[in-house]
Amino acid sequence: MxxxxxxxxxxxxxxxxxxxxxxxxxxxxxxxxxxxxxxxxxxxxxxxxxxxxxxxxxxxxxxxxxxxxxxxxxxxxxxxxxxxxxxxxxxxxxxxxxxxxxxxxxxxxxxxxxxxxxxxxxxxxxxxxxAYTAIAFNTDQVPAEDVASLAVFTDPKYAGRISLPDNTDDTWSLALLATGVTDWTNVTEEQFQAAAAWLRQAHANVRTYWADPSELSQLMKTGEVVIAWTWNDGVAAMKREGVPVEFNRTPKEGVASxxxxxxxxxxxxxxxxxxxxxxxxxxxxxxxxxxxxxxxxxxxxxxxxxxxxxxxxxxGNVDPIDGIVLSQTPIDPAMRDRMTQEFETIKAGF
The missing domain is CATH 3.40.190.10 (Periplasmic binding protein-like II)
Structure with a gap:
């Protein structure tokens, strides 16, 4: 990741x-x-x-x-x-x-x-x-209890106000965690389909897929986006810019490393x-x-x-955490290629 x-x-x-x-x-x-x-x-x-x-x-x-x-x-x-x-x-x-x-x-x-x-x-x-990929959230507009679960990304309350990475590995780590998978080295067909279905639900709430932390920082600074799945560096940069943001690495379903x-x-x-x-x-x-x-x-x-x-x-939010972590270790290249193709299809609205 x-x-x-x-x-x-x-x-x-x-x-x-x-x-x-x-x-x-x-x-x-x-x-x-x-x-x-x-x-x-x-x-x-x-x-x-x-x-x-x-x-x-x-x-x-x-x-x-x-x-x-x-x-x-x-x-x-x-x-x-x-x-x-x-x-x-x-x-x-x-x-x-x-x-x-x-x-x-x-x-x-x-x-x-x-x-x-x-x-x-x-x-x-x-x-x-x-480092980690976890939930960044605007503390002025999102109560901490709302980001206690990855279900926040499919919550209609935040439709049009979330952002996900324009990145296969990070976005699939989120979808798999959200659907109960904590080890992605042997994803079954059932697990793949469940994660893809979850991603389609989340896609309906996505304002944009961020390409780099500076883009996400601008979106969260203006309040257009209030919740994102992101890395440590993006949160650190936003804090330096005075954005009211925190990084939740302990939602109940887990985070990615x-x-x-x-x-x-x-x-x-x-x-x-x-x-x-x-x-x-x-x-x-x-x-x-x-x-x-x-x-x-x-x-x-x-x-x-x-x-x-x-x-x-x-x-820096890189101290060890007491919670579930999906480690983004190597996976079968054919499965990763399939994830990439499915992600592109979902982003296109299909």
Whole structure:
């Protein structure tokens, strides 16, 4: 679960998709979520080379995969966990040499507990960041008891005043949770149909499907939208802008968690050494605070997380929660493709 601080306006993002942006170190091209060209995440790299890498941006995981599979060349990319199988199946990536990544040993084991990420052929994925997808609500207009259940998204009381992500993984995590599924790794036909039917009900209440947190922030700032399914960074940004918003991570049906990380492309155009310097900088303990302060996300490196206080984690809504969590771990690519197709059909009103 698709992400991260996509804080650029839509027009700026569209322009960024057309070509690499922020050209700097031409020996390393990083294909990343818009907003992640942040020095606080890779201070050691900048200290060593005196400049940032060259970045190219994408707006969601499916778009990124399509671009790369169509021939776009980069050295590393930042997909979320459920996409790694597609990159492997397409033959686009190669294993990382973890002997060159000292902090790999400190990555929390739960993020590598899949043969898709790590098997006898090597380590295919370096997890770096994680957070939650939950309910953001306007505290001036929505009582807390109304968001105690995910049923709020189908409540006629809020028709035309809710927003969902324009994103397969996040929106399906909501629909599955709302219909009683807490593990999406083996969704049955009955569960799929129930979640799709629920999404159609929610669609009737949707004012718009938000594409990036800045869009959602504007909608909630004006009061057009008062309830949304969103990530930590969007809520953190709205609070900084003075929007009366809170983040409920404990509705009775549960919330979703997701994590993202980096893959290493085959036949990369740039420097392999710099790719390793980049990932080592990302995993350095000092990057955890920059990740939390700039994005509201937590770090996959346990040693790095040990530098963050419990109070800081609570302030960012990334402290552990006592409730149901659907983990957006990898699922069968065929099922995910089916979810994507069904989501597009629902958005079109069918």
């Amino acid at each position: 698709t992400r991260l601080s996509r804080l650029l306006a839509g027009a700026a993002l569209a322009g960024a998709l057309a070509a690499p942006a922020l050209a700097a170190d031409q020996d390393l091209i990083v294909f990343d979520w818009a907003g992640f060209e942040n020095q606080a995440l890779i201070e050691d790299y900048v200290a060593k080379y005196g400049q940032m890498p060259t970045y190219a941006f994408f707006g969601d995981d499916d778009e990124a995969f399509q671009k790369v599979s169509s021939g776009f060349k980069a050295d590393v990319a930042h997909p979320c966990s459920q996409m790694v199988q597609k990159y492997r199946d397409a033959g686009l990536i190669e294993p990382w040499d973890v002997s060159r990544i000292p902090e790999f040993a400190n990555i929390a084991p739960r993020f590598l507990n899949s043969s898709i990420f790590k098997d006898d052929t090597g380590v295919w994925y370096i997890p770096t960041d994680y 997701w994590f993202c990380g980096y893959v290493n492309f085959k036949d990369q155009p740039g420097s392999e050494d710099k790719a390793y310097d980049f990932i080592n900088a990302w995993l350095a303990p000092g990057s955890a605070k920059g990740l939390l302060e700039n994005f509201g996300y937590a770090h996959a490196n346990d040693k790095a997380m040990a530098t963050i206080t419990v109070e800081e984690l609570k302030a």
